[in-house]
Amino acid sequence: MKAIVCTKYGAPKDLQLKEVPKPIPNENEVLVKICATAVNDYDWSLVRGKPYIYRLMFGFLKPKAQIPGMELAGVVEALGVNTTKFKLGDFVYGDISAYGFGSFAEYICIDENALIHKPNTMSFEEAASIPHAATLALQGLIDTGKMQKEQKVLINGAGGGMGTFGLQIAKLYNAEVTGVDTGDKLETMKLIGFDHVIDYKKEDFTKNGKHYDLILDAKTNRSIFSYTRSLSPNGKYITVGGNLTKLFLLLILKFWVSKFSKKRMHIVSLKPNKDLDYINELFENGNIKPMIDGPFTLSEIPKAIQYFGKGKHKGKVVITVVDDSSQV
Ligand SMILES: NC(=O)c1ccc[n+]([C@@H]2O[C@H](COP(=O)([O-])OP(=O)(O)OC[C@H]3O[C@@H](n4cnc5c(N)ncnc54)[C@H](OP(=O)(O)O)[C@@H]3O)[C@@H](O)[C@H]2O)c1
Known part of the structure; x- marks a missing residue:
C-alpha cells in the first residue's frame, strides 16, 4: 500500500510517498481502507519535531510513528478475532490518537474502539474533518x-x-x-x-x-x-x-x-471521540456542517501540511485518499 512516511524530523517537503506493507489486524483491531483523512496541529508538530517538548511523546531523535495522521474515515475490510463492534463493509470514522498515528496511508489496522459508525449522509471527507x-x-x-x-x-x-x-x-x-x-x-x-x-x-x-x-x-x-x-x-x-x-x-x-x-x-484535555454520536445527530439534523479546505490527495500531503502550518486554511484541511464517493 502507499503511505506518507516520516523517517526524520524536518520540513513537510521531506516526507516521502512510499510503498509499505499492508498491515494485518491483531485480535482487537480492524483493517480499514482509508477514504479520507485530515491534517492536525499534531501532524505539523510531529513532522518538524517541534516544539521540542513534543519529542517526549513522538521520539527524541526521530519519530517513533513513521506514518503521521490521526483522523480517518473509511471502510472496514478485515476484522480481528476479538472484535465485535463492526462488520465487513461498515463505514467508520474517528480520532485514532489514543491508539497511535498512521492515517496518511491507504490502509490502517486500528483498535476498534478508536472508531464509530459514519452516517450514510456524511461524506468520507466530512467525517474525516470532524473528530478532533x-x-x-x-x-x-x-x-x-x-x-x-x-x-x-x-x-x-x-x-x-x-x-x-x-x-x-x-x-x-x-x-x-x-x-x-x-x-x-x-x-x-x-x-x-x-x-x-x-x-x-x-x-x-x-x-x-x-x-x-x-x-x-x-x-x-x-x-x-x-x-x-x-x-x-x-x-x-x-x-x-x-x-x-x-x-x-x-x-x-x-x-x-x-x-x-x-x-x-x-x-481542556481532549477526550478523543467523546460524544461523536451526538455530533452525528447534529450533522444529520443539519445543525452542523464541516467547513472543508481541499480536499488534497495522498501525494499532496506534504503540501497540505505546509499550507496548514502557514495558517491560511479555512476550517479543516482534508485529504481524499481513495475516492469512494459512489458508496455514500
Ligand atoms: N486540548 C487538547 O487536548 C488538544 C488536543 C489536540 C489539539 N489541541 C490544540 O487545539 C487547537 C486546535 O485548533 P484548530 O485545529 O482549530 O487550529 P487551526 O485550524 O490551526 O486554527 C487556528 C487559527 O488561529 C489563527 N491564529 C493564529 N495566530 C492567531 C492569533 N494570534 N490570534 C488569533 N488567531 C490566530 C490561525 O490563523 P493564522 O495562522 O493565519 O494567523 C488559524 O486560522 C490547537 O492549538 C491544538 O494544538 C488541543
Whole structure:
C-alpha cells in the first residue's frame, strides 16, 4: 500500500510517498481502507519535531510513528478475532490518537474502539474533518464551559477547524459569537455566521473594552490577565491549546484567579471521540456542517501540511485518499 512516511524530523517537503506493507489486524483491531483523512496541529508538530517538548511523546531523535495522521474515515475490510463492534463493509470514522498515528496511508489496522459508525449522509471527507476539531469545540463550550442560552462568546483562532465547529455549536444556544483571526478568513467567517469578527493583526480584543461570558481559545497567545480583563464578572476562559509557556503560566495562575474573582480559567484535555454520536445527530439534523479546505490527495500531503502550518486554511484541511464517493 502507499503511505506518507516520516523517517526524520524536518520540513513537510521531506516526507516521502512510499510503498509499505499492508498491515494485518491483531485480535482487537480492524483493517480499514482509508477514504479520507485530515491534517492536525499534531501532524505539523510531529513532522518538524517541534516544539521540542513534543519529542517526549513522538521520539527524541526521530519519530517513533513513521506514518503521521490521526483522523480517518473509511471502510472496514478485515476484522480481528476479538472484535465485535463492526462488520465487513461498515463505514467508520474517528480520532485514532489514543491508539497511535498512521492515517496518511491507504490502509490502517486500528483498535476498534478508536472508531464509530459514519452516517450514510456524511461524506468520507466530512467525517474525516470532524473528530478532533468538533469534539474540542464541544468539550470546550459544553462540558467545560457549561454554555447557557444567549451568552456572549468569543473564539480566538476562529477560522480553523475548532473555531468553525465552535461557532455552529454556540449558535445552537443562540449565542452572540465573535471570531478572532486574520486575512481573507474574516470574510468567510462572516459568511458562515460569526456575528462579529476581529482581525488580530489590527486589534487586540483584550484591549477593546468588550466583555464575554465565554472565551474559547485555540491559540493562548495573550497574557492570562488580559483574558480575565475581557471576561464578564462570572465569565469563563477555556483554552484548548496554543503557546506552551502561556499554557504553563495559566496552569499555575488559574487557581489564584478563581480565589479572587468569580471568573474561571480552564484548560481542556481532549477526550478523543467523546460524544461523536451526538455530533452525528447534529450533522444529520443539519445543525452542523464541516467547513472543508481541499480536499488534497495522498501525494499532496506534504503540501497540505505546509499550507496548514502557514495558517491560511479555512476550517479543516482534508485529504481524499481513495475516492469512494459512489458508496455514500
Ligand atoms: N486540548 C487538547 O487536548 C488538544 C488536543 C489536540 C489539539 N489541541 C490544540 O487545539 C487547537 C486546535 O485548533 P484548530 O485545529 O482549530 O487550529 P487551526 O485550524 O490551526 O486554527 C487556528 C487559527 O488561529 C489563527 N491564529 C493564529 N495566530 C492567531 C492569533 N494570534 N490570534 C488569533 N488567531 C490566530 C490561525 O490563523 P493564522 O495562522 O493565519 O494567523 C488559524 O486560522 C490547537 O492549538 C491544538 O494544538 C488541543
